[in-house]
Amino acid sequence: MVRSRTPRVLVAVLAVVAALLLGACSVRGGSSSGGSSSGPTGDGVLWRSGTDAATVLDTYRRTPWNTDDADDPKAVPSPDVPGRTAVAYTVPGGGTRSELEPAYRSFREGDENWFGFALYLPKDFPVGTSDWQVVAQWKNSGDGSPPLSIQVHGGRFVLEGGEAIGEHWQRDIGPAKAGARTDLVLRVHFSSDPGDGAVDVSMDGKQVVSDYHPKGGTLYPDESSYLKTGLYRSSDIGDDGTVYYDDVVIASDETAASNLASSS
Template identity: 75%
Template sequence: MPRGLTRTVVGIVLVFLLAGCATGTRSSSGNGPSSGPTGDGVLWRAGAQSSTVLDTYRVTPWNTDDAEDPTAVASPDVPGRAAVEYTVPGGGTRSELEPAYRSFRPGDDYWFGFAVRLADGFPVDTSDWQVIAQWKNSGDGSPPLSIQVHGGRFVLEGGEAIGEHWSRDIGPAVAGQRTDLVLHVRFSDDPDEGSVDVLQDGREVVSDYRPRGGTLYPDEVSYLKTGLYRSSDIDTDGTLYYDDVVIASTREAASELATAS
């Protein structure tokens, strides 16, 4: 075979080999490991076993402050399944974990499912801020989007870091009871583009809500954190359990949270 033709054939073969390798690789955008799509719309899901559930999260030292580290325990709601327990003592501040998934950027469209139990004695009626999930911005300050518990309610809040604080009621928060929350978030720093839908225990309670500060901050990305982050002025111990957490591409996938049935 002529030398020039040989080089051409080798080059073509290399191109196809490299293309095949690229096809088999899924990027997590430089944010650590993440579970790949399962084919049913689930993009990431918390582990189900006590020995591995914490491995599905990104553990970082700054996510525990004057509190116990999150622990894997038997789910109080789903026999045979693990849950993550988060406890913050009175006067404490933070016990959180980050799902090992990529950050969220303008134009992203995701569904999130949370199966959360506020333990008996959880201070649901506090008037102080108390975050149980947040899409934390990459910069400083309060997040553009969070789920809080105060005044006996689950509440969406955000925007404070850019002087556009907003708040939207979700529904009742009851200690000693599991609640399933499913959120649909379109990520944008444009209030006309960023929106949130919420279902509580299968019932739509917030529809196409467009926060005046958007769902992202300008020139920043956000990443999900679950657990308990609250004012140190709260003097009552607080414990909550996450039976399941799902990041998905469809409402159906995010809504299929672990149950005892």
């Protein structure tokens, strides 16, 4: 008598299908990402922007709200690091948004992460505008302005947030230099409690903000946040603007976040 092998075959097929589905999905807040992510590398790096011109944009999540009255982000030669591929975010005068989301998970109450940004503002970038210009934000999962962002206005890089809960705050980082590269490294302890939520910032290797506790916290109550990089700004700005990102790192420690392509 020959025993049927159907149950064993079915189990094997189901196992293969499950593995393929898990490998194809990257999750942010429980939803499919649509992009690929470089996972933990063992050196403290949890996610890093790609470097190859053909695939760098694939390390980011594709969403329908990345671009609004602006150009789609583009992979271009870095303006300051020979041989490096950068991502260029361009918004024309009167435009609003050209951004990307790293294909990485959302940040929740109690999380603590380090973030490294190597960005270049060209000579014609309107650093002196009095209107808001966001170059990086930890966008809340709900509506309204984020609990934490990096902005450029009045010739300065500025931390800003809290407006959506009526606790707007600002903290100066340092001069925003047009025609130059700036490396920013941040430690963020994510919490809706202002006593726990905290931010450290280093600019070009020098600490400029230490254990700052925003009055609105670094997270909104009962919400998560996710990182966005690029350029999001007031439509009242009449000048064109482009931000180049040489490197973006999400890490578990300061050393990993500080090891940016633009500083090597």
